[in-house]
Amino acid sequence: MTTRVHAGSGVIRLLEHDPTLLTRRVQTLQAFSSNRFFLGVGTGPPGPKPGKSVIAMLERLDELKEGFRAFPGGVGPPETYVATLKRGIARRAVGRTDGLLLNFCSPRHANGLIAAVKRQMVSPIEFACYLKIFLSSQSDENALRLLLQEFLNYDSIPQYHEMFLQDGTAKAISEIKQSDHWNSGSVEVPKELVRVSLANPRSEELHRYVQSFRKAGVSLPVIYPYFPADEKSEFRFETVKRILNVV
Known part of the structure; x- marks a missing residue:
């Protein structure tokens, strides 16, 4: 391994x-x-x-x-x-790097950028994408709250907010920001965000998620697991082993 x-x-x-x-x-x-x-x-x-x-x-x-x-x-x-978050940066980088690295976007956004870049490629490069998943051994709601907080954190960065607008996720993030209910009560993640990230996914769900990015043209899906700060080491190790078996 x-x-x-x-x-x-x-x-x-x-x-x-x-x-x-x-x-x-x-x-x-x-x-x-x-x-x-x-x-x-x-x-x-x-x-x-x-x-x-x-x-x-x-x-x-x-x-x-x-x-x-x-x-x-x-x-x-x-x-x-x-x-790269934008096509302009991606086009300038082609020919000067082994690959492009996308982050926190949907398969649709990844596909649009990859298609635009491929038109000017002379030799092949890798298209990698960070696929963030949020995990908690305590409860699904804990994992969901981590996911939503991450969207809010990234939305405060101007270049990511612009990408979320292009990706069709900005409205859902704005609605979360306007409500504190998710931080204390029941948690429901808008479907627009589930295309971008997952919380406590089952193995088959994780497999479909990764495959959706492969079909979009991502040649190197990079699974990026997030855990609560106090998460048990045993759960972390078991999760990483499960990810390697699934993907």
Whole structure:
């Protein structure tokens, strides 16, 4: 099983890191993981001129990749993935990265971005997507509350709010925000959000969820499990094992 598991950085804000120090850290992680590390990068807050931030991030990525090629024998350069919410960023990144990394979106949104990018591709790349699932051994409602809180957290970030508007989920999130009932009473998740994320899914439900993204063109579904801070270690380990068996 360990030969199937790769280690990732999540998404780091590339422009906020010293290139030399980051290169050394990546070399160490790549060596310890037997060349199974992959690096996810993004711009972070886009600032007043998002286009310039994207260009600067991609130029920094090119510099890093030059440094990766100087790794000692036995340590190969890691795969790189550029985080993207918009088609413009995705188009600019094509040809300069091993893959694109989507996050917290529906299969429909993923399919639209992937289709737009494929029209300009010369060679194939991976299309990865973080698939967030929320889990709790205590109750389904605990898991559902984690899910809803995550939507509210991300909706407060302007670029994600814009994506939610495009994805058709912004209205459902707004209705949750206007009501505190979900935080104390019974919890019901709008169907628009269930296409994006799941809470305490059964194995067959999780399988269908992952397959919906594969059918949309996502070549690398990345299951991202979330647990309450006080969740038991045994439940965490058993859940990860179940995920590996399902997907």
